[in-house]
Amino acid sequence: MSILKADHISIQFGGLKAVNDFSLDLEQKELYAIIGPNGAGKTTVFNMLTGIYQPTQGSIYIDGKLMAGCKPYQFTEAGLARTFQNIRLFHGATVLDNVKMAHSFKTDYNFFNMLSRTGKYHAEEKRITEKSMELLEMFDLQDKKNFFANNLPYGEQRKLEIVRALATEPKVILLDEPAAGMNPNEIDDVVSLILRVQKDLGKAILVIEHHMKMVMKIAEYIKVLDFGETISEGTPEKVQNDPKVIEAYLGGHANASRN
Amino acid sequence: MNWLRKNSEVIILPLIYVVIFLLQKNKILNNYVIQIIMLAGVNIIMTQSLNLVNGMTGQNSIGHAGFMAVGAYVSALFSKIIFNAAAMPPTMQTIFFLLATIAGGIGAAIFGFLIGMPTLRLKGDYLAIVTLGFGEVIRSIIRITPAVGAARGLTGIPKLASLFWIFVFVVITIYICRNYMDSAYGRGCLAIRDNEVAADTMGINTSKYKVQAFVTSAFIAGIAGSMYAHTLRYLHPDVFSYTKSTDFLVYLYAGGVGSISGSILGAFILTALPEVLRFMNEWRLVIYGGLLVIIILFRPVGMFGGKEFAFLKLKTGGIQHIGFSNLFQRKTKKTIVANEEASR
Ligand SMILES: Nc1ncnc2c1ncn2[C@@H]1O[C@H](COP(=O)(O)OP(=O)(O)OP(=O)(O)O)[C@@H](O)[C@H]1O
Ligand SMILES: [Mg+2]
Numbered sequence: 001m002s003i004l005k006a007d008h009i010s011i012q013f014g015g016l017k018a019v020n021d022f023s024l025d026l027e028q029k030e031l032y033a034i035i036g037p038n039g040a041g042k043t044t045v046f047n048m049l050t051g052i053y054q055p056t057q058g059s060i061y062i063d064g065k066l067m068a069g070c071k072p073y074q075f076t077e078a079g080l081a082r083t084f085q086n087i088r089l090f091h092g093a094t095v096l097d098n099v100k101m102a103h104s105f106k107t108d109y110n111f112f113n114m115l116s117r118t119g120k121y122h123a124e125e126k127r128i129t130e131k132s133m134e135l136l137e138m139f140d141l142q143d144k145k146n147f148f149a150n151n152l153p154y155g156e157q158r159k160l161e162i163v164r165a166l167a168t169e170p171k172v173i174l175l176d177e178p179a180a181g182m183n184p185n186e187i188d189d190v191v192s193l194i195l196r197v198q199k200d201l202g203k204a205i206l207v208i209e210h211h212m213k214m215v216m217k218i219a220e221y222i223k224v225l226d227f228g229e230t231i232s233e234g235t236p237e238k239v240q241n242d243p244k245v246i247e248a249y250l251g252g253h254a255n256a257s258r259n
Numbered sequence: 260m261n262w263l264r265k266n267s268e269v270i271i272l273p274l275i276y277v278v279i280f281l282l283q284k285n286k287i288l289n290n291y292v293i294q295i296i297m298l299a300g301v302n303i304i305m306t307q308s309l310n311l312v313n314g315m316t317g318q319n320s321i322g323h324a325g326f327m328a329v330g331a332y333v334s335a336l337f338s339k340i341i342f343n344a345a346a347m348p349p350t351m352q353t354i355f356f357l358l359a360t361i362a363g364g365i366g367a368a369i370f371g372f373l374i375g376m377p378t379l380r381l382k383g384d385y386l387a388i389v390t391l392g393f394g395e396v397i398r399s400i401i402r403i404t405p406a407v408g409a410a411r412g413l414t415g416i417p418k419l420a421s422l423f424w425i426f427v428f429v430v431i432t433i434y435i436c437r438n439y440m441d442s443a444y445g446r447g448c449l450a451i452r453d454n455e456v457a458a459d460t461m462g463i464n465t466s467k468y469k470v471q472a473f474v475t476s477a478f479i480a481g482i483a484g485s486m487y488a489h490t491l492r493y494l495h496p497d498v499f500s501y502t503k504s505t506d507f508l509v510y511l512y513a514g515g516v517g518s519i520s521g522s523i524l525g526a527f528i529l530t531a532l533p534e535v536l537r538f539m540n541e542w543r544l545v546i547y548g549g550l551l552v553i554i555i556l557f558r559p560v561g562m563f564g565g566k567e568f569a570f571l572k573l574k575t576g577g578i579q580h581i582g583f584s585n586l587f588q589r590k591t592k593k594t595i596v597a598n599e600e601a602s603r
Binding site: 050051052071072073075076077081082084088089090091092093094097100101102103104105106107109111114115116117121124125128164165167168 | 435438439442443444446447449450452453454456457458459460461462463464465471517574
């Protein structure tokens, strides 16, 4: 069964049709990518898929559940997590707390347990801390647990965003340009990290990325957006050789194809 | 022994009380000074309350005296008009004082809910406008309500608050705020403060967390109101004006917004300072204002911003982006810009 399904979604900002008639059907452990020139509407698709924007047309299903009218936190509860193109960490909190914050909605003690610090509070806090540490260790961030998020190097901030998203225990994870601004070595790290999340943790992944080599290597299926329209889709080989895609990239966006 | 060393507050906190109490008994501190200390206690409770909203959740309540007014008047109605606690034996008085205080807290919490529910759902600074309006509306309503003394004020409230009870409520408030901050509930609020969109996408029901914190804050402000009413024994609507709300904001931001210890020390120092400087007559206000300017310029995160007393066992730091420092270019801005450029 599909984990994330977008059924002909469109969104309009005033007169601008930012995304038109976008569809997607993502199943367990699948890795899809969305590519397209700057301003094509990729992030806008993510914002619709995570409930930040309501599509003006079409509907979204997570794990078979229709998400119409739901708030972003309900999308997360339904099993979806994401990272942001412009990093949005909780910069006033430590690395460990960033991950613990993503556990908040799965915490099982009530307001009065919290105020009076009952045994249940202590047990739950211990569980959350251990789980968060486990995740940090899995991605080699355990030594930095007491760093403040904005003191991490740029690459590790991106990594922490992925770890934090995983902490919500999602079925599908959306990555918005996880390798942006990284050098080739760092990109290799990101690739292996993404593949681990997919293969070892069994998450479905939808990734937006400008680095073509990377996309061609990891994606099983690619959707190409240009001016909000899906101009091509299919396997990496198919998309790569599609004249429409080449034209979209060369038509004023020659830079992107060189990446 | 080891346990005691780790939990030294079980000795230190009672010791502070005993010292003040002994100084009072031996007439080293006169009643006037004791009254100032009691009012400082009330201000500490109020500043803690404000810190839950402005410091922990990153929302702006700028009319907090309104909740204090509700607490003060509700509790005074309870102990003076409904139950006439003045004519009771001492133990009953204590019980009714505590009941009146809880009634004041609940009254304020109800208003907190009614205000928070519609406004905290919205993003942006609607809360500031609405709380400001609320403070003024409450004051105007009290002014025209004969049952609570209208514009003459409410007199003859029994003197039920004491140094002891105020001390107890200060300590309870500190622990409530500490426990709140260092829990999933508090972390949710801190996440909202740091990045509301990210908090939302991490599964945090932002309006619920904000309303919870705001209602708790209003409840605590109501408690402070009851302490105030039963200390001064006289309430006048104009006491709870916008100026009063501003005082609490000054205590909070000068002390260190986001820091429990900063709120405590800010409230205490800035309540005591004008009294200490009283010998300087009109110059004291100049000094007070000058001190604030110095804090803003040289310590924009507040005197104790990013610091906590060890006994609270709280994490510290990470506050560059709040406090007065918001008014100036942030230190972190450079890195943010660099990141954004890199991400293009
Ligand atoms: N909230 C909004 N209001 C108005 N226009 C918007 C809004 N959000 C996005 N847009 C517009 O929608 C279009 C698509 O933007 P989007 O951010 O989705 O592009 P993108 O494909 O992610 O580009 P990039 O590769 O640069 O990240 C742009 O023209 C943008 O200006
Ligand atoms: Mg984008």
